[in-house]
């Protein structure tokens with residue numbers, strides 16, 4: 456597996472950046488000629504992970520969100536979304552559908568969406584250090600235009 | 603973002619564009635304000651103009667379901683575009699009987 460393309464993006468945890476982040480990642484992966492459904496899945500998963508950083512990782516502060524996207528020669532997209540916020544105590548519990556620690560109108564479905572819209576997801580977290588969510592999706596058709 | 607219309611005791615809220623955590627609060631405020639004032643028998647959320655939605659949109663639907671139930675009204679979610687059906691079905695809101 457070779458990485459044929461890669462990009463990094465850092466931005467402040469302002470809610471207005473949610474649309475910026477998902478649009479930017481989706482623009483980057485356009486070179487793989489994804490289907491509309493695949494692109495919609497990726498946008499939604501990125502929106503979930505970025506929103507979690509804004510809402511949960513940095514609840515009362517503005518922090519930085521780091522996104523790294525890699526594309527492999529086998530049409531796999533690897534998206535890493537990282538924060539240096541409060542971290543997750545119990546990852547297994549956090550990933551259960553409908554679980555939320557928020558008192559707002561949250562459905563507790565963010566991780567369930569990431570899990571079902573991407574091929575797989577890995578979550579690493581340390582309390583008061585931060586959280587990294589890594590998601591992968593292999594696109595169905597095409598081969599990467601390496602130019 | 604959201605346009606509302608009231609007739610025959612039905613409050614229809616037509617949603618536009620992308621619904622995420624950034625956009626949801628303004629939509630929620632407008633719909634809840636009108637729901638409180640007009641006390642409709644039914645609240646219809648029209649999704650025909652929505653191009654993107656994440657789980658914040660699901661929270662928005664579930665929250666309006668609670669709000670309108672409080673005043674004895676019913677919620678209907680109408681005109682869900684094809685591209686939103688995946689997240690709608692994952693959310694299980696179908697089991698509330700609100701999808702039309």
Ligand SMILES: Nc1ncnc2c1ncn2[C@@H]1O[C@H](COP(=O)(O)OP(=O)(O)OP(=O)(O)O)[C@@H](O)[C@H]1O
Pocket residue numbers: 503507508510511512513538540541542543549550554555556557560561562563564565566567586657658661
């Ligand atoms: N980056 C993060 N930092 C700290 N805690 C997190 C982070 N991401 C998720 N969590 C925790 O995991 C829980 C579940 O996250 P998930 O996205 O599934 O649901 P939610 O964000 O609460 O609701 P929804 O995504 O439906 O709006 C959150 O309530 C929060 O406690």
Ligand SMILES: [Mg+2]
Pocket residue numbers: 503506507564565566657
């Ligand atoms: Mg979430």
